[in-house]
Amino acid sequence: ELVKEQKLTIQPVIGLKAMDDKVSNLTNQRQIVTWAFNKDSKVNDIKRFDIENGYVVVKLDAKHKKGLNLGNAKAGIRTKLLNEKKGKLIKEKMKGDNLQEIATVFNAKVQSSRAVSLGSPILPGIGRSEGIISTLIGLQENQLYKGIDAASGVIAVKITKKDSPKGLDNYNSSKTTVWNLNKSKSSKVFNALKKLVEIEDNRATFY
Known part of the structure; x- marks a missing residue:
């Protein structure tokens, strides 16, 4: 009823896997996946997660044993x-x-x-x-x-015509892109681990 009143959208997610990082059309959502597969999360549990452009409210409808039905x-x-x-x-x-x-x-x-x-x-x-x-x-x-x-x-x-790929003068831009992606992924992994165990972030001391 509250969903109707607020004119919100319910988006069921079926077949979520433990190593997924995408939830429906939301990318980079390891926090949600980690919560869903946490042993302390129970069926019918509800939790709010802040995302880039707002927030989502997630309800855990079911948990399935490993393997295919x-x-x-x-x-x-x-x-x-x-x-x-x-x-x-x-x-x-x-x-x-x-x-x-x-x-x-x-x-x-x-x-x-x-x-x-x-x-x-x-x-x-x-x-x-x-x-x-x-x-x-x-x-x-x-x-x-x-x-x-x-x-x-x-x-x-x-195939009527194939063009050979053109080489680049240098690959600095590509290297920067790969470096930024790896840095972003490392940060997401660290934040996910922080939610699982008590970790004190002392990276600033050494960086």
Whole structure:
């Protein structure tokens, strides 16, 4: 009732893992994950956490023993097997010497994409596809490749042009970025440990 009065949003989170650092659409939330998996946290416990742009109120609805629920496992295995069977049938039907012939078999359209890279791994009709892009990087130009597995099906591709990555004059900017990321992660780990045990922060004495 209070949620409705305040016009707040309830966002269920299912399948949270002990090593996660993302909770729903909230990134860098190890504090929440650590609390949820703490042995002292009980089902139905509620706690407020301050975040970058405000705060969230978290309720622990359930705790599951390590391992996958049998019912969920069966459903997941069934879906995986069905998808594998569908993928095999599609590959068998993927006849043709060019993309247009293959598209005609499946009543589909040939789509093109430019400037695709690991930094911008977006494919039309598929979306983010880091795995596929990683595969395409190793393929040759002007050759037809059929039966490549994608998250939502099976695709055929032809690479018309590949550009070699340009080298940088120096990598100082990249080094700084990596250093800052590592520093940020170290700080998050330290803060998480402080919540678990009594630690007196004397780093300023030595830094």
